[in-house]
Amino acid sequence: MLGRLTYRATSQTSAIPIPAKPFSRLSKRLVAWLEKPSVKDAKRTFWIILIGFLLGRAxxxxxxxxxxxxxxxxxxxxxxxxAKWALLAIWAGAATISVSFAAYAVGATIAYLILHRIITVLRPQSNMIPMTVFITVAAVRFSVISVQEGISSYGAMIAGVEAGLALVVTLIFFQSIPILFERKNKMSLRHEEVVSIVIFLASVMTGTVGWLLYNLSVEFIIARYLVLVFAFVGGAAIGSTVGVVVGLILSLANVANLFHMSLLAFSGLLGGLLKEGKKIGVCLGLLIGTGLMGMYGDNQTALSVSMMETGVAIAIFLLTPKKWIEHLARYIPGTAEHAVEQQQYLRKIRDLTAGKVEQFSRLFYTLSNSFSDVNEEAPGKEPGRDVDLFLSKITEKTCQTCMKKHQCWTRKFSETYNIMERTMQEIEDNKDVYDRRLMSDLHAHCIKHDKVIRAVKDEIGQIHANKQLRKQIMESRRLVADQLRGVSKVMEDFAKDIQREQKTHELQEDQISESLLKAGIPVEQVEVYSLDNGNVDIEMIISHNEYNEGEKVIAPLLSHILKETIVVKHTEKASLAGGAERLVFGSAKQYVVSTGASQTAKGGKWISGDSYSTMELGAGKYALAISDGMGNGKRAHLESNDTIELLKNILRSGIEETVAIKSINSVLALRSEEEMFSTLDLVMIDMQDASAKFLKVGSIPSFLKRGRQVKMIESGNLPIGMITDVEVDVVNEQLKSGDLLIMMSDGIFDGPANIENREVWMKRVINEMKTNDPQEVADLLMERVIREGGGIHDDMTVVVARIDHHLPKWATIPVAFEEKAFAKSSG
Structure with a gap:
């Protein structure tokens, strides 16, 4: 029977219906292919159908x-x-023109589907879509012309032109369609992408050619509306570009419309130049362009009709919601909306980065705590428990094979336990059994006393080795804990810096611009990022800086306004064209440090066991350090140099000074079995308030000279690497301008052997110096010590620093506006 359904059994005893009608499966596929789109995609599907319909008519x-x-x-x-909706829309659009166009559209699209399927099967990984379009359009158009007019070179040329246009259009559509239909949280369009989108919109607009609305051309209204929108959003450059592109596409659709390319380009330029007048200014630019081109241009459209088309476009533009235009402006580079969008994106990235840094900071802090928790011995361990474990190991080696073990450990348990405990204590204290009474008791009680003594000695040796190993493990854990805690603190501070919000300083920016204008310096832009004391950050763009006005005029003026010294931190060209420059101003250091050093090795040799360094750190810090390795020569030099290098790298990473010294101590204590120690004398000077921190680890005193007074600064810490848990005493001192700070190694301090009170002698020598130049002081002190000591008997190093106020090159410039209001607003 024709309509009968047959069934085939499966392993689950179910049946699958197989249609007997030959076209039923094809009909079902067609129904499924034309199924209604979901509600979610209905809007996108509508636009695809509309665009396909218009492109089919283009x-x-x-x-x-x-x-x-x-x-x-x-x-x-x-x-x-x-794609199915696009195909049907193209067919429908072509059918509204004529039957021949509809036949061509159907044939060309079906030919493309067949050819695309063949190429996909043969070369699935290749992307030959543009070439496939070229071949399809060229073949179909040449075939149509050959059937209608016969084979000719003219037909081949026309087919080649249309295929070439289709190839270019395919590349443009590939770039513009995904941008229009795919929503992205962050997307910034390049100028090439903007032009591609405009070409696509103009191509769609070509499908409206011939449509009239009360004798007004719809394509001209849409074209002028596009020019208005893009001129208002992107300015003169974008407006004129859109006018040229849209006019060119219209002229391709109808050669008589070539005149409109000039009209639209000129109107886009005028509208963009008048965009400061908001929508009215852009509309005025289109009206002027339409009027001028209508009066003096050679066109086939009456001026009244052209003005009416412009009026309709202006009306639609004025009714366009502001939200739509702002949404478009987000993607056009150079617009305020695009800048806001970029700032929001950067703020999001900043918050995300800060969050990740904070997570790592918490992770390192947790790891640090986990290592710190095991630094101490576990509580609850009783000494008796350790003795029991120790004696159980001894009895396992000796008493288990003894025939008298039941007599000793059952009948005389207390006596046996006491003798074994006394033996363990004696060997632990004296390395052997020297107590005669204990030896007598042991001989009388145990028949294997020699074996017991050897077993106790071996076990105690293992215990001592285990204790040393545990000690090193504890120190390693302490080192890791300190390092992790320091890294956690650095990352926490870094996260806070990232999350620091930019404050608004509109009043200060206006006052600065006004003052500079009165001083004769036009300023294009002023941005105040921070007005915190010691951390001022101001950026401005001036029209020229040819006579160094930034340093000579602007910096002194800002110094007077902010009541602190401001200097130029950085300058760069603001643009490739013109002389405008971008200047960055910031707080100057209130104090400067000048240094001098002198060093010599024992006996006048080349390699000294002392090492020193002077370094400027971030955050306005200056550090001076001297390290003295134990002994002399190359090995001592390596020890002290390693200490200095470790210190420099750790301090530059932002880790706090005491944590840095403890970390260095742990590293030096763990890395070698030999007794190699080194001292460290470190001074950290704050360049803003001249406060100083002295951290001395095994080093000799330093001296501070202020006028005719000399003060000694000392601390009693042991050298680095000598003990595992070093305690760092910090001595704080407030320095003043003109102070001389003298740091030295023990070769200088202990150089004169015939001097009894070295502290008094050193103070007197420093006080007698008439110069305050750091290098001269270092050289004179070195020479005096060598002469008084009768030679170079040890490695000698002296480092001298002088602290001075920072004086700007140019005096401050008073300003005219009320400074109280500025100070109040900046606070």
Missing amino acids: VILMHLLPFAVPFLAVMLHWQKSK
Whole structure:
């Protein structure tokens, strides 16, 4: 029977219906292919159908249809599920022109689908869509012309022109369609992408050619509306570019419309130049352009009709919601909306980065605590428990094989336990059994006393080795804990710096601009980022800096306004064209440090066991350090140099000074079995308030000379590497301008052997110096010690620093506005 259904059994005893009608499966696939889109995609599907319909109608050069196949190709590649609606819309659009155009559209699209399928099967990994479009359009157009007019070179040329246009249009559609239909949280369009989108919109607009609304051309209204929108959003450059592109596409659709390219380009330029007048200014630019080109241009459209078309476009533009225009402006580079969008994106990235840094900071802090928790011995361990474990190991080696073990450990348990405990204590204290009474008791009680003594000695040796190993492990854990805690603190501070919000300083920016204008320096832009004391950050763009006005005028003026010294931190060209420069101003250091040093090795040799360094750290800190390795020569030099290098790297990473010294101590204590120690004398000077921290680890005193007074600064810490848990005493001292700070190694301090009170002698020598130049002081002190000591008997190093106020090159410039208001607002 024709309509009968047959069944085939499966392993689950179920049946699958197989249609007997030959076309039923094809009909079902067609129904599934044309199924209604979901509500979510209905809006996108509507726009695809509308665009496909207009592109199917878009005819250029009287009889060419170069947009239909490219649109189908891009839709098939970009969103295959919507390609069916694009295909039907193209057919419908072509059918509204004529039967011949509809036949051509159907033939070209079906030919493309077949050829695309063949190429996909043969070369699935290749992307040959543009070439496939070219071949399809060229073959179909040449075939149509050959059937109608016969084979000719003219037909080949026309087919080549249409295929070439289709190839270019395919590339443009590939770039513009995904941008229009895909929503992205962050997207900034390049100028090439903007032009591609405009070409796509103009191509769609070509489908409206011939439509009239009360004798007004719809394509001209849409074209002028596009020019208005882009001129208002992007300015003169974007407006004129859109006018040229749209006018060119219109002229391809109808050569008589070539005049409109000039009208639209000129109107886009005028509208962009008048965009400061908001929408009214842009509309005025289009009206002026339409009027001028209508009066003096050679066109086929009456001026009244052209003005009415402009009026309708202006009305639609004025009714366009502001939200839509702002949404478009987000993607156009150079607009205020785009800048806000970029700032929001950067703020999001900043918050995300700060969050990750904070997570790592918490992770390192947790790891530090986990290592710190095991630094101490576990509580609850009783000494008796350790003795029991020790004696159980001894008895296992000796008493288990003894025939008298039951007599000793059952009948005389207390006596045996006491003798074994006394033996263990005696050997632990004296390395052997020297107590005669204990030896007598042991001989009388145990028949294997020699074996017991050897076993106790071996076990105690293992215990001592285990204790040493545990000690090193504890120190390693302490080192890791300190390092992790320091890294956690650095990352926490870094996260806070990232999250620091930029404050608004509009009043201060206006006052600074006004003052500079009165001083004769025009300023294009002023941005105040921070007004915190010691951390001022101001950026401005001035029209020229040819006579160094930034340093000579602007910096002194800002110094007077902010009541602190401001200097130029950085300058750069603001643009490739013109002399405008971008200047960055910041707080100057209130104090400067000048240094001098002198060093010599024992006996005048080349390699000294002392090492020193002077370094400027971030955050306005200056550090001076001297390290003296134990002994002399190359090994001592390596020890002290390693200490200095470790210190420099750790301090520059931002880790706190005491943590840095403890970390260095742990590293030096763990890395070698030999007794190699080194001292460290470190001074940290704050360049803003001249406060100083002295951290002395095994080093000799330093001296501070202020006028005719000399003060000694000392601390009693042991050298680095000598003990595992070093305690760092910090001595704080407030320095003043003109102070001399003298740091030295023990070779200088202990050089004169015949001097009894070295502290008094050193103070007197420093006080007698008439110079305050740091290098001269270092050289004179070195020479005096060598002469008084009768030679170079040890490695000698002296480092001298002088602290001075920072004086700007140019005096401050008083300003005219009320300074109280500025100080109040900045606070």
